[in-house]
Amino acid sequence: LGVDTGVRIRSSGVAWFAGLRGRIYRTFGDWGFRITDRFRWFTDRKFTNETRLDVERVIFKTKSFFRSSTFGRWFEKRDGYFVEQNFQLFHKLAERTGVVLQWRTLGETQIDEFFKETRVRLRFRQNIRWRWLFGEIAPSIFWKEKYDWDTNVGIRFRIEVHFGNLSKLKFF
Numbered sequence: 038l039g040v041d042t043g044v045r046i047r048s049s050g051v052a053w054f055a056g057l058r059g060r061i062y063r064t065f066g067d068w069g070f071r072i073t074d075r076f077r078w079f080t081d082r083k084f085t086n087e088t089r090l091d092v093e094r095v096i097f098k099t100k101s102f103f104r105s106s107t108f109g110r111w112f113e114k115r116d117g118y119f120v121e122q123n124f125q126l127f128h129k130l131a132e133r134t135g136v137v138l139q140w141r142t143l144g145e146t147q148i149d150e151f152f153k154e155t156r157v158r159l160r161f162r163q164n165i166r167w168r169w170l171f172g173e174i175a176p177s178i179f180w181k182e183k184y185d186w187d188t189n190v191g192i193r194f195r196i197e198v199h200f201g202n203l204s205k206l207k208f209f
Contacts, residue, residue, distance in 0.1 A: 082114055
């Protein structure tokens with residue numbers, strides 16, 4: 038059980054948050070199972086709760102890693118319950134470079150049709166100069182209910198910085 042607080046900065050503005058987080062991790066053979074629950078209060082969204090179940094396994098002698106993540110999200114300021122299913126296959130190409138094949142589907146309980154979006158994305162991720170700085174390019178194909186399920190393409194560019202005791206972290 039843990040407590041966290043911080044500031045979230047997005048295009049919609051700055052919000053302070055505080056919350057509780059609990060996590061349990063167990064292994065059964067080669068498979069790992071993690072249940073996480075995060076209950077938070079935000080200055081802009083009020084109370085939120087996110088429950089997550091991860092099922093994971095190392096494949097190909099630590100070169101590849103599979104993870105299935107199921108999310109359930111509740112927001113005080115929004116009607117309904119929001120669900121997400123992610124399947125990800127991580128593969129290490131070199132010491133500081135990797136790719137991730139990701140399939141994500143979103144759903145919502147307070148609508149006529151449950152499914153809202155599905156997306157397939159290939160993420161190319163590389164450590165940039167320092168151990169704590171990463172760059173990512175992620176092209177994707179997606180289908181959204183609000184676009185009548187037409188095929189769309191997109192690309193995401195991301196720079197990521199990790200703070201903390203980085204000597205123990207392994208991202209690929």
